[in-house]
Amino acid sequence: MFSVGILGASGFVGAELLRLCANHPEFEVVYATGDSQAGALASTLYPSLTTAYPNLVFDEYSLEKALKCDVVFLALPHEASLKIVPQLVNNVRLVVDCSAAFRLKDSTLYPTWYGFDHDQPNELKMAVYGLPELFRQELKTAKLIATPGCYVT
Template structure:
């Protein structure tokens, strides 16, 4: 069983990830952040999660709590993921970034496509692009995964 932390668990992406993790036999969500919902039970905010997470409480980000997890998912805005990822990569078994903060290898493209300056070029090089249909072997041993967006996934798989 892998201990999972979800940063940004109270947002749209995080809630969907909570739902998916609840169905996975090898994952146990032990830490979930949601700054706007900090202190609230996940089951109270999202009644559909009550059966699977009756006692899970959203909290504010705490590095020590995140570091106790085997796997940490970043369901955060790009800039927040960019700030937090360096604190986790290499310190937990796996970091999966669901933002766009580490999708592009060329950091000079971030202002144009995502509207922010990238400050972690070395970390970008460590991220494995999370499209198994194209990068399966690299993903097998990855410790940091940058998930692709929906449009690029659809276009890549169609080709």
């Protein structure tokens, strides 16, 4: 069983991650952040998740709590992921980033395509684009997975 943290769990992408993790036989969500919903039960915001998470409370972000997880999913804005990934990537088993912060290998393209400057070249090099049809072997040993966006093909 892998302990899972979901940062940004109170948002749309975070709710989908909660739903997917609830049905995964090897995942146990132990930490879920939602700064604007901190202190609220996940089941209050998402009644469909009541059975899976009757006692899960959204928390504020804490690096200490995130580091206790085996797998950390980031359902955060690009800039937030950019700051958090360096703190996590070598200290947990796997980071899966749902933002665009690590999708492109060329940092000079980020201002054009995503509207921000990329200042984490080491993490950018280690990120694996999460498309198994193209990167199956690399994904098996990845420490940082950048999920594909809406228009992959």
